[in-house]
Amino acid sequence: MLIVVPKDLEVRVRDIARTILRAPFTKRTWSELLYIVVGVPMAAVGLAFVGVTMSAGLGLAITFIGLAVIGLSLRGSRGLGGWHRGIARSLLGEQILDPDPFAPRPGFLGWLQSVLRDRTAWRAVAYLLIKGPLAFIGIVTALSVWYDAFACLTFPFQNASRPAEFGLVRLFSGPGFLSLGSGGFFHSLAIFVTGGLLLFVAPWVGRAVVNVDRIVMRALLAPDAMDLRVRSLERARAQTLDASAATLRQIERDLHDGTQAQLVALAMRLGMAKEKLSAVDDPDLATVRDLVDEAHRGAKEAIVELRDIARGIHPPALDIGLEGALATLAARNTVPTELTLSLHDRPTPAIEAIAYFCVAELLANVAQHANASRASISCAQHGRWLRLVVRDDGTGGAQPSRLGSSSSGLAGLSDRVRAVDGRFDIVSPLHGPTVVTVDLPMQT
Amino acid sequence: MGGPLRVVIAEDSAILRDGLVQLLLDRGFVITDAVSNPDALRASVDRECPDVAVVDIRMPPTFTDEGLRAAIDLRRLHRRLGILLFSQYIETRYAAELLADDAAGIGYLLKDRVADVSDFVEALERVASGGTALDPEVVTQLFGASRRGDSISVLSARERDVLSLMAEGRSNAAIASGLVISEGAVEKHVANIFSKFDLPVTQSDHRRVLAVLRFLDS
Numbered sequence: 001m002l003i004v005v006p007k008d009l010e011v012r013v014r015d016i017a018r019t020i021l022r023a024p025f026t027k028r029t030w031s032e033l034l035y036i037v038v039g040v041p042m043a044a045v046g047l048a049f050v051g052v053t054m055s056a057g058l059g060l061a062i063t064f065i066g067l068a069v070i071g072l073s074l075r076g077s078r079g080l081g082g083w084h085r086g087i088a089r090s091l092l093g094e095q096i097l098d099p100d101p102f103a104p105r106p107g108f109l110g111w112l113q114s115v116l117r118d119r120t121a122w123r124a125v126a127y128l129l130i131k132g133p134l135a136f137i138g139i140v141t142a143l144s145v146w147y148d149a150f151a152c153l154t155f156p157f158q159n160a161s162r163p164a165e166f167g168l169v170r171l172f173s174g175p176g177f178l179s180l181g182s183g184g185f186f187h188s189l190a191i192f193v194t195g196g197l198l199l200f201v202a203p204w205v206g207r208a209v210v211n212v213d214r215i216v217m218r219a220l221l222a223p224d225a226m227d228l229r230v231r232s233l234e235r236a237r238a239q240t241l242d243a244s245a246a247t248l249r250q251i252e253r254d255l256h257d258g259t260q261a262q263l264v265a266l267a268m269r270l271g272m273a274k275e276k277l278s279a280v281d282d283p284d285l286a287t288v289r290d291l292v293d294e295a296h297r298g299a300k301e302a303i304v305e306l307r308d309i310a311r312g313i314h315p316p317a318l319d320i321g322l323e324g325a326l327a328t329l330a331a332r333n334t335v336p337t338e339l340t341l342s343l344h345d346r347p348t349p350a351i352e353a354i355a356y357f358c359v360a361e362l363l364a365n366v367a368q369h370a371n372a373s374r375a376s377i378s379c380a381q382h383g384r385w386l387r388l389v390v391r392d393d394g395t396g397g398a399q400p401s402r403l404g405s406s407s408s409g410l411a412g413l414s415d416r417v418r419a420v421d422g423r424f425d426i427v428s429p430l431h432g433p434t435v436v437t438v439d440l441p442m443q444t
Numbered sequence: 445m446g447g448p449l450r451v452v453i454a455e456d457s458a459i460l461r462d463g464l465v466q467l468l469l470d471r472g473f474v475i476t477d478a479v480s481n482p483d484a485l486r487a488s489v490d491r492e493c494p495d496v497a498v499v500d501i502r503m504p505p506t507f508t509d510e511g512l513r514a515a516i517d518l519r520r521l522h523r524r525l526g527i528l529l530f531s532q533y534i535e536t537r538y539a540a541e542l543l544a545d546d547a548a549g550i551g552y553l554l555k556d557r558v559a560d561v562s563d564f565v566e567a568l569e570r571v572a573s574g575g576t577a578l579d580p581e582v583v584t585q586l587f588g589a590s591r592r593g594d595s596i597s598v599l600s601a602r603e604r605d606v607l608s609l610m611a612e613g614r615s616n617a618a619i620a621s622g623l624v625i626s627e628g629a630v631e632k633h634v635a636n637i638f639s640k641f642d643l644p645v646t647q648s649d650h651r652r653v654l655a656v657l658r659f660l661d662s
Contacts, residue, residue, distance in 0.1 A: 260532050260555075261457040261459050261460050262459060264460055264532075264555045264556060264558065264559075265459045265462075265463040267556065267559035268460075268464075268467060268559055268561070271558065271559040271560055271561040272561050275561050275562060287470075298459070
């Protein structure tokens with residue numbers, strides 16, 4: 001330990017020293033400097049645009065045209081914001097997410113309403129207003145350090161008595177420091193050394209300037225937390241709609257292929273039996289009996305299929321509560337299943353349905369794929385959350401994608417869980433055990 | 445056409461396929477094949493050259509309109525093959541596509557119609573002999589969807605009944621027995637309908653179906 005720590009320290013010191021020594025010569029430093037330089041005309045354009053259009057718009061605001069001008073100003077600012085974002089991306093490698101594209105409602109009034117409410121555009125206006133002074137201060141700060149560095153480094157080779165025209169140095173040092181022993185060898189050497197130091201300081205000043213810009217940019221040009229939340233909710237809503245459309249399609253398919261076909265076949269057999277019976281002279285009673293027998297069997301099968309389909313839409317067991325419904329599921333499972341419940345409140349019906357279908361699907365998977373000898377369900381309330389844990393001692397290796405191929409399977413359920421801000425988590429190492437944890441809010 | 449009619453059945457539901465086979469055998473048809481998908485149907489028709497095919501519209505692999513596509517293909521290759529399409533739903537668009545060139549030997553029925561065995565068998569025989577069998581539901585939908593709804597209102601109630609049965613593809617004799625009127629009365633109603641719609645009178649049953657449907661669909 002006594003040896004390791006200094007060595008570690010030595011390595012770190014060497015790294016820092018190397019970083020400092022290399023800084024003036026890295027691509028990053030010069031990209032940042034270029035960004036600072038390019039930023040000035042861009043900031044000027046942005047500031048001028050916002051200044052002119054917004055003041056024109058506000059001046060005319062009493063009329064309808066004023067609102068339209070502000071609208072155009074916002075649209076332009078949004079575009080300029082995107083331009084700044086693009087430059088930052090290519091020169092600084094700053095990965096700022098693009099906000100959602102502007103999607104106006106149809107019609108001019110719809111456009112105006114959308115554009116005036118476009119938070120992204122208003123934030124871009126704020127950025128352009130801040131970027132103006134920021135770019136100016138930034139370039140003065142960064143360039144004067146570089147200028148000083150080069151002026152000091154070249155001073156000994158120039159024909160001047162003192163570095164009077166230097167940028168920042170002149171502001172801070174006055175005649176005292178650098179004009180000490182004016183004109184002599186040591187004076188020149190001191191200025192040269194100062195220049196050398198400034199050369200290694202300048203990159204960090206530039207970086208600091210750029211970092212301030214980055215912070216402002218992240219705050220104003222990136223989609224903000226609310227945008228991101230809206231985006232994730234929109235995605236969840238789309239998934240829910242898709243999942244419910246897929247569920248309806250599945251129900252239609254089940255009815256079409258199962259019950260409807262059964263009933264058509266049933267009607268067909270009864271039709272045949274009817275015609276045979278009405279053959280007055282010689283009713284073929286043996287065949288009629290067979291036909292009625294088949295029709296009878298078909299009717300019973302149709303009843304069972306219909307019951308299964310109905311249960312798939314809404315399990316009647318849920319009407320008496322999640323506890324009872326889960327108990328039925330556990331009892332019906334072919335693998336011995338233990339159920340632990342600790343619920344103080346009743347979750348909302350939507351949550352109960354999701355919880356029920358998750359457990360039903362998971363238990364079906366355990367029975368079909370897991371080769372398990374035991375399973376357990378735990379359903380517990382933790383404050384405003386409901387935690388379901390389904391565990392089995394099977395062979396493991398389950399993956400969400402393999403568990404449910406269609407959206408009515410487990411993949412669809414995990415979409416539904418996420419749609420209500422829940423979590424769906426599978427831990428299934430090879431050779432088991434498999435533990436699936438589902439967290440759901442008690443209320444939707 | 446001598447001997448019993450030779451029928452191929454394409455239906456993916458095993459229950460219905462078996463039921464249809466049983467029903468048609470019982471009625472003295474020869475079943476050349478009973479298949480469950482459109483490819484098997486194409487192969488079977490090429491091999492056996494049946495008189496008529498009973499085809500489920502919704503079959504694998506996508507369960508949308510495979511049967512209809514197969515039927516349209518088969519019509520192109522086997523001009524004399526009668527095709528009775530069979531479905532749980534009536535889609536007017538499918539009917540329009542089927543009837544696009546020629547209604548001869550084409551039928552489109554709801555699956556429910558097999559419950560009335562005699563009517564179903566009659567429709568199948570009509571299709572096999574180059575006639576037309578459209579489900580009353582198709583006719584109703586075409587009436588409903590027609591932009592000429594007001595033209596239909598110029599018909600008397602009796603004429604409308606005759607028009608419906610005619611559009612289903614029935615002959616004058618069948619219409620007469622269905623409505624319990626004389627064949628002469630049916631002929632008179634048909635002539636009135638054609639003159640009210642300003643259509644040229646044609647003799648063959650399926651041509652007049654086509655004329656009526658084109659009129660309603662236009």
